[in-house]
Amino acid sequence: MTDRSRSLTEPVEVQELRDEPFEPEVVSSDVVYKGWVWDVRSDRVAYGDGEIIREYVDHTGAVAVLALDDDGRVLLIQQYRHPIRHRDWELPAGLLDIEGEDPMVAAQRELAEEADLVARDWQLLVSTWTTPGGNSELIRIYLATGIEAAPAAYAREDEEADIRVEWVPLSDAVDAVLEGRLRNGILSLGLLAAERRLRD
Template sequence: MSEALRDEPFEPEVLQSDLVYKGWIWDVRSDRVAYGDGEIVREYVDHTGAVAVVALDDDGRVLLIQQYRHPIRHRDWELPAGLLDIEGEDPMIAAQRELAEEADLRARDWQQLVSTWTTPGGNNEMIRIYLATGIEAAPSAFEREDEEADIRLEWVPLAEAVEGVLEGRLRNGILSLGVLATERRLRG
């Protein structure tokens, strides 16, 4: 693949944009767009964006969390992650906050690993995934509620997490991208 190959911004004229549903976390919009010689209507989730963290300890283990996700009716394994729901917050600061809130951890070293649109045909969510190393306990524990109240934490060797993804046992897309990108980054 050529290094010049990249996604291209393209902004056709939005003729009308309606708020179909105002949600607690995100909204649903319906846009009428001039496209080609005609018009199209597209409905999508208007999302704040998010961050996720591949926390990698000194033993080469990655922190996975398990929590209930109602739309899929599963307690899936994920990376610590959260919404960019504080106006103007730097995404890396949000990632640091999420690692502390979901796992009571902090990290000495941070680097952006990769970013992705999660489902561009149905929402505009962009998630940035960070690699965090130099892991240590946070100075205080965070009080969790709802689905976060019974989060399960598991430190898993990175190779086992990659194997779980490739064998189809771990199906969370952000977890998949994060551990595969981490493995690639560590290989150089």
Template structure:
């Protein structure tokens, strides 16, 4: 409970943007610079203008979550992640994008889909919001997808959900989206069990 007696909640706040310009255009995203009226003055902020993304906590009937490992150049590591991808198809529904990414990255489909949590990845430096879904009722996709570049050597691992959560808390898994998704899934499923047992 917060000091005000209500649960904390983010709030929309839109100061006047006096000027906004693209200062760099990349292959995947661009960098913008905004001049903003803030308080009694102005501030200038540069940030990555991001299309948004989706990720999938894919759970099998044994309570294991699918993790994928791939090389990420900015951190020079092959980190463990959830199947995920950009919202880069204009007008595509996020859940449809999540279905597409699960098929493309893991050659899987799922019959059960539910929104799990949405989160901003690094709001101090980019506008990316990622929508994370829980996928169950898994089956092999009709076809395997051809993968290139970093995705060509993706490794897959099925890990018990509690073990994955323990690895996050112990600092063995560092990917933020994986951490949010795994911990949210563990919380969702344990809350469901508690309600059924009550």
């Protein structure tokens, strides 16, 4: 048996399973497209015995909010997303586009702006790189409880102007994900993480 075949068939004991930082030398880095919201960057990277070129969306990062009420219902919002030509169900979310802003403060701001709500209790639920092969976005999803109406309604525009807001039992929303009826990745991760958190 070769070393390679053994590594594919035998279990490997890992003390703590986690992603590992790795930073090869970036020989050059250029903005090849300057966007309205984010840029596309092309990096030439020293890798192994040669070099590779990788182009990706240089993302600011983002936050999302899984708001859960006292009846075990989760807040879902629906809005138009042009790249997929769908009005998909999502969690309230937004970019980290204010320099130096604490991510939890950004999450609180997004809940107020997109759903006219505030929450008493906040905790980090889970974080994820959304598409590590194509962009640098890291999104943090916060669990918000103790939900109340915000002091004032927020004036929304563009795609946010006709946001639809619904409170859905958490178990129903998880079922919709697992049955393929809801396909937003951030929503899916947040729902599954919340269900596990509450079950434990």
